[in-house]
Amino acid sequence: MSIEVIPVENLPIFHKGDDLAESIASGFEFSDGDIICIASSVYSKTKGCIRQLDEIVPGEKAAEIAGICGEDPRFIQAVLDTTEDLILDRPFVLSQLKCGHVGVRAGVDNSNVEDGTIIYLPPEPMESAEEMRERFKEITGKDVRVIITDTCGRSFRRGQTGVAIGWAGMTAIQDFRGDCDLFGRVLEITEEAVVDEIAAFANFIMGESDRGVPAVVFRNCGSWKGHDELYFRPEEDITRKALKRCYMAGDDL
Amino acid sequence: MSIEVIPVENLPIFHKGDDLAESIASGFEFSDGDIICIASSVYSKTKGCIRQLDEIVPGEKAAEIAGICGEDPRFIQAVLDTTEDLILDRPFVLSQLKCGHVGVRAGVDNSNVEDGTIIYLPPEPMESAEEMRERFKEITGKDVRVIITDTCGRSFRRGQTGVAIGWAGMTAIQDFRGDCDLFGRVLEITEEAVVDEIAAFANFIMGESDRGVPAVVFRNCGSWKGHDELYFRPEEDITRKALKRCYMAGDDL
Numbered sequence: 001m002s003i004e005v006i007p008v009e010n011l012p013i014f015h016k017g018d019d020l021a022e023s024i025a026s027g028f029e030f031s032d033g034d035i036i037c038i039a040s041s042v043y044s045k046t047k048g049c050i051r052q053l054d055e056i057v058p059g060e061k062a063a064e065i066a067g068i069c070g071e072d073p074r075f076i077q078a079v080l081d082t083t084e085d086l087i088l089d090r091p092f093v094l095s096q097l098k099c100g101h102v103g104v105r106a107g108v109d110n111s112n113v114e115d116g117t118i119i120y121l122p123p124e125p126m127e128s129a130e131e132m133r134e135r136f137k138e139i140t141g142k143d144v145r146v147i148i149t150d151t152c153g154r155s156f157r158r159g160q161t162g163v164a165i166g167w168a169g170m171t172a173i174q175d176f177r178g179d180c181d182l183f184g185r186v187l188e189i190t191e192e193a194v195v196d197e198i199a200a201f202a203n204f205i206m207g208e209s210d211r212g213v214p215a216v217v218f219r220n221c222g223s224w225k226g227h228d229e230l231y232f233r234p235e236e237d238i239t240r241k242a243l244k245r246c247y248m249a250g251d252d253l
Numbered sequence: 254m255s256i257e258v259i260p261v262e263n264l265p266i267f268h269k270g271d272d273l274a275e276s277i278a279s280g281f282e283f284s285d286g287d288i289i290c291i292a293s294s295v296y297s298k299t300k301g302c303i304r305q306l307d308e309i310v311p312g313e314k315a316a317e318i319a320g321i322c323g324e325d326p327r328f329i330q331a332v333l334d335t336t337e338d339l340i341l342d343r344p345f346v347l348s349q350l351k352c353g354h355v356g357v358r359a360g361v362d363n364s365n366v367e368d369g370t371i372i373y374l375p376p377e378p379m380e381s382a383e384e385m386r387e388r389f390k391e392i393t394g395k396d397v398r399v400i401i402t403d404t405c406g407r408s409f410r411r412g413q414t415g416v417a418i419g420w421a422g423m424t425a426i427q428d429f430r431g432d433c434d435l436f437g438r439v440l441e442i443t444e445e446a447v448v449d450e451i452a453a454f455a456n457f458i459m460g461e462s463d464r465g466v467p468a469v470v471f472r473n474c475g476s477w478k479g480h481d482e483l484y485f486r487p488e489e490d491i492t493r494k495a496l497k498r499c500y501m502a503g504d505d506l
Contacts, residue, residue, distance in 0.1 A: 159446030193412030201454030
């Protein structure tokens with residue numbers, strides 16, 4: 001059975017207080033089990049996850065890091081305000097957010113918002129996804145699933161791809177442990193990050209520029225079993241340990 | 254317009270010498286512009302990218318690394334034979350292949366093949382993708398695009414996802430440089446690794462276990478402009494530099 005992936009087009013530009021779920025659901029006939037991918041930037045806008053740069057007073061650490069990486073100290077302060085653990089401060093700021101996601105500049109962004117403002121990721125993206133899911137249920141009566149997406153760089157490979165930062169109605173990881181391969185051997189690859197695979201393709205459909213589509217619906221994706229431990233614990237994360245070791249030693253990378 | 258993603262089901266188990274393109278194309282009506290994602294494991298099988306473990310004589314380095322990471326020395330020798338640059342030898346072997354792809358165990362795998370054998374990635378995956386594309390053209394007369402996919406872990410996040418290791422008929426990266434965002438500002442995010450975003454979702458549809466589907470067709474994906482520099486050069490890759498520094502210093506990660 002083929003999977004249908006449908007961009008939700010002709011949506012307005014959103015502002016704080018707008019009912020994003022209602023806008024997406026109007027003009028779209030949901031089915032039970034649909035997966036609705038929503039760009040975090042648009043969700044953040046409707047929730048007012050926006051700050052005016054000229055209202056931010058950078059602290060000492062922000063000023064120091066801004067000097068190192070050549071950014072606006074107020075912007076770096078906004079990054080530090082959403083950072084749980086700083087992993088690198090050069091050649092760019094890389095940090096882990098409270099929700100577990102690791103991103104450059106802690107996902108704080110200054111594109112697609114009016115000049116002089118920055119936009120930050122939803123601070124509780126799992127709750128955001130659940131909230132959207134419940135709102136879709138209220139409006140449409142349908143039992144849909146939701147992924148909140150962000151766009152990120154990665155190791156070894158150039159270019160950004162979409163990832164999931166919040167999800168509801170499904171597990172992040174499909175767990176194949178105990179399954180057998182085609183020859184009856186126990187599988188070596190046992191955990192697949194399916195929410196990220198779906199978010200990646202959603203991001204491709206969304207696009208990045210002024211052709212941007214903030215929501216994409218996936219139909220007929222089936223269901224799976226697994227768990228939600230999408231983020232490595234710091235002590236099991238080889239990359240994080242290597243980066244942090246260089247950072248703590250003051251090594252330039 | 255919605256995108257259709259169609260698993261190519263009911264394919265046989267493939268063996269060396271089989272015409273993979275013909276099997277995929279039979280029983281499927283291609284359209285111009287379709288993107289055919291093909292699992293590298295299946296491509297490798299038809300091309301005989303398989304070795305018998307008992308025919309591999311491990312060298313000194315393979316024996317040493319096998320001792321460190323607790324693997325079969327013959328398996329490590331197969332990994333080294335496809336490795337261009339060794340990045341880590343513990344807690345697992347991570348290396349860059351000649352084609353530029355970085356993977357754990359250099360992508361050498363011992364699942365889904367008969368016991369006592371290992372399977373390695375197509376050594377020239379760009380040529381493989383082009384060859385498949387030309388063969389599809391011969392068979393069907395249609396101008397399709399091809400992605401050869403692999404399944405990989407990543408930094409910070411648990412679980413494997415699909416990535417592209419070879420592609421033909423499109424660029425790997427969609428380049429937004431010079432484009433403006435919704436407010437007319439020049440975009441900060443300028444390069445999107447679209448082949449990886451497509452490969453990721455293809456991998457989700459393929460599955461990992463005995464329900465495996467080796468090929469997935471994407472229809473109505475549009476086209477884009479960009480380039481093929483999918484892999485960071487070693488000197489611009491922060492993660493690689495940090496990992497290698499720890500490796501060279503003999504630090505355990």
